[in-house]
Amino acid sequence: MKLSVVVPCYNEEEVIGRFDEKIREVLGRLAVEYELCYVDDGSADGTLQRIRTLAQQNGSTTRYVSFSRNFGKEAAMLAGLKEAGGDAVILMDADLQHPPELIEKMLDLYQLGHDQVIARRSREGDKPLRSMVSKLYYRAVNKWVDVELTDGVGDFRLLSRTAVDALVSLPEYNRFSKGLFSWIGFDTVTFDYRNAQREGGATKWRFGSLVNYGIDGMISFNSRPLRVAIYAGLSLAGLAAAYALWIIGAAVVGGVTAPGYVTLVAIIVGLGGLQMVMLGLIGEYIGRIYYETKRRPHFLVKETNGTAPAHHPEARLAGRAGR
Incomplete structure (x- = not known):
C-alpha cells in the first residue's frame, strides 16, 4: 500500500x-x-x-x-x-x-x-x-x-x-x-x-480563535439556533401581552400610577440586547450563504x-x- x-x-x-x-x-x-x-x-x-x-x-x-x-x-x-x-x-x-x-x-x-x-x-x-x-x-x-x-x-x-x-x-x-x-x-x-x-x-490558537471556532462548530451543522430565536420571540411576546393585561387590570382597579423607571430601562436594555444577539445569529447564517454563492x-x-x-x-x- x-x-x-x-x-x-x-x-x-x-x-x-x-x-x-x-x-x-x-x-x-x-x-x-x-x-x-x-x-x-x-x-x-x-x-x-x-x-x-x-x-x-x-x-x-x-x-x-x-x-x-x-x-x-x-x-x-x-x-x-x-x-x-x-x-x-x-x-x-x-x-x-x-x-x-x-x-x-x-x-x-x-x-x-x-x-x-x-x-x-x-x-x-x-x-x-x-x-x-x-x-x-x-x-x-x-x-x-x-x-x-x-x-x-x-x-x-x-x-x-x-x-x-x-x-x-x-x-x-x-x-x-x-x-x-x-x-x-x-x-x-x-x-x-x-x-x-x-x-x-x-x-x-488564541482565545479569540477558539471562540470563533466554537461558534463555527455550533452553527455549521444545524439550524436550531434560528428555531430558538422563534421560541424566544414567542415567549417574550407572551410575557409582554400578560404584562400589558396586568397593567390594564391594575389601572382599572387602583387607577393610573407612575411606573418604575429602573424597571422600564432594564426591560428596554435587556430586550435590545436580545434582539442584537438574534440579528447577529441570523446575520451569521446569511453571511455563510453569501460566501457560498460566490463560489470562490x-x-x-x-x-x-x-x-x-x-x-x-x-x-x-x-x-x-x-x-
Missing part, C-alpha cells in the same frame, strides 16, 4: 526539520511506500524555504503546495487531501504534538478494515479552566448539532481513500472539518494517546512540486503557478 501524510504548516520554520526527521525515521521502519505532503499556508517566516530544501533532499517522497496567502487550516487540509495520492492518508500537525510513533498503530487498525482511525488526546497538561470549558462546550454543542463531536478528537487521524474521496467531494466553502469527519461516517475506530507538548514555535476557490496555489487532479479549480491554478 501507499501511505500519504498530509502536514499543514503555518510559520513552522523552527520545528519542521525535526518533524521531517522523526516521521521519516518512523515510516522507514514500516513496510509501506510513503509520501509526505506539506501544505504551506502562506507562512510569513522561512517555512516554505525549509520545505523546498526537504523536497530537494528527499526527492519523490516529498510533495508540497504553497498558498498565495494565509487561507487557514481548513483550506490547508483540503489542499493536502486533494494532493495526496495514497491508499490511506494521515492528517497531522508539524509541531510534533501529534506523535509520529502512533502511525504504526493507526496502520494496524486500518488493516482491520476501518476507514477512519482517530487519535484522541488526553487533557493532561492543559489548564484546568480550559479543560472544564472544553468539556462543557462539547456537552452543550452535542445537544444542538446533527453530528457527534468528541472532546479531545481533532484532525490527527488516518483516512482511507474512500473517506478522503468523500471529504474532497464536499464543495462547501465554510468548512468545519471536525463536523465533516463525523458527517461522512464510514467504519470508525478511536484510540487514546497522551497529550504531547509543542516542540517549537508558538500556538496559533478554497485557496490559491503560488507554488507546488506536485500535480493535483485536473478537475479541481485550485489544481488548474497550481498548474499555471507552480515551479
Whole structure:
C-alpha cells in the first residue's frame, strides 16, 4: 500500500526539520511506500524555504503546495487531501504534538478494515479552566448539532481513500472539518494517546480563535439556533401581552400610577440586547450563504512540486503557478 501524510504548516520554520526527521525515521521502519505532503499556508517566516530544501533532499517522497496567502487550516487540509495520492492518508500537525510513533498503530487498525482511525488526546497538561470549558462546550454543542463531536478528537487521524474521496467531494466553502469527519461516517475506530507538548514555535490558537471556532462548530451543522430565536420571540411576546393585561387590570382597579423607571430601562436594555444577539445569529447564517454563492476557490496555489487532479479549480491554478 501507499501511505500519504498530509502536514499543514503555518510559520513552522523552527520545528519542521525535526518533524521531517522523526516521521521519516518512523515510516522507514514500516513496510509501506510513503509520501509526505506539506501544505504551506502562506507562512510569513522561512517555512516554505525549509520545505523546498526537504523536497530537494528527499526527492519523490516529498510533495508540497504553497498558498498565495494565509487561507487557514481548513483550506490547508483540503489542499493536502486533494494532493495526496495514497491508499490511506494521515492528517497531522508539524509541531510534533501529534506523535509520529502512533502511525504504526493507526496502520494496524486500518488493516482491520476501518476507514477512519482517530487519535484522541488526553487533557493532561492543559489548564484546568480550559479543560472544564472544553468539556462543557462539547456537552452543550452535542445537544444542538446533527453530528457527534468528541472532546479531545481533532484532525490527527488516518483516512482511507474512500473517506478522503468523500471529504474532497464536499464543495462547501465554510468548512468545519471536525463536523465533516463525523458527517461522512464510514467504519470508525478511536484510540487514546497522551497529550504531547509543542516542540517549537508558538500556538496559533488564541482565545479569540477558539471562540470563533466554537461558534463555527455550533452553527455549521444545524439550524436550531434560528428555531430558538422563534421560541424566544414567542415567549417574550407572551410575557409582554400578560404584562400589558396586568397593567390594564391594575389601572382599572387602583387607577393610573407612575411606573418604575429602573424597571422600564432594564426591560428596554435587556430586550435590545436580545434582539442584537438574534440579528447577529441570523446575520451569521446569511453571511455563510453569501460566501457560498460566490463560489470562490478554497485557496490559491503560488507554488507546488506536485500535480493535483485536473478537475479541481485550485489544481488548474497550481498548474499555471507552480515551479
